[in-house]
Amino acid sequence: MALDRRCLGGFWSENQWHQELQDPQQRLCLGSVLAGSGELVGVCSGWMIVDELQLMLVLVDPRCRQGGLATALVSELLSQARTRGCQQATLEVAATNAPALALYRKLGFTTSGKRRRYYCNGDDALLQWRDLTNF
Template sequence: MTAEEMAALHALCFTTPKPWTAAEFASMLADPFVFALTEAEGVLLGRAVAGEAEVLTLAVAPQARRRGMAARLMARFLYQARLRGAEAAFLEVAAGNLAAIALYRAHGFAEAGRRRGYYRHPDGRAEDALVLSRSLGKPAPPAAT
């Protein structure tokens, strides 16, 4: 999936926070610690560095929701995070995004903090961001040769 395709999908999914542009996706993808997991109508951008992994964004096209795609992308993220040496994973989600919160809780995430009034909706209304985290356990040591 190209940066342009990711941006088009993101625009279908978000008004708050503001959808990312193709240039923003391209910039993120240029970071060696960032990785993209994609399906035909879904994308998850993650970052793993210094023992921590973060979900940067997760977007599934509205017409493709409720079919397990987000759950598959999250499972792949957790796997990739462990492969990249992460011992903990974090993400941020709008407090009112109950479907996303349920998905993240089903993958072992719990609330670690709250950023009051973090998101601004187009109508000016403020919404809290929840910071969720989970342990990934210590990575296995390399096999002896």
């Protein structure tokens, strides 16, 4: 939750985080810790719904960004979802979030639609899609 607060101002409540970690049949959540201290510095999570992975969030501690951590976490999440039978991955990202858009582009996502003024601050959401059958 501390990492969530630092990166996204508290995307999920404590209760939502508990739920996220208690349903391994349908939810995947991966973390990355610093060697030595064990401090959690990266998290990504997704929901598996039928044959689709819905990527819910990716967070990397500001001190550890631009070193490939998010790429490694999301790649592993997609790989595990593929192993469990998911055929596609989807997500929504704010049109103004250039680092996240670049990350998803690098990982093979393409923009499949737009939800206008989807976020509280008025930002549009861009829907991202990736085929997992070739992952």
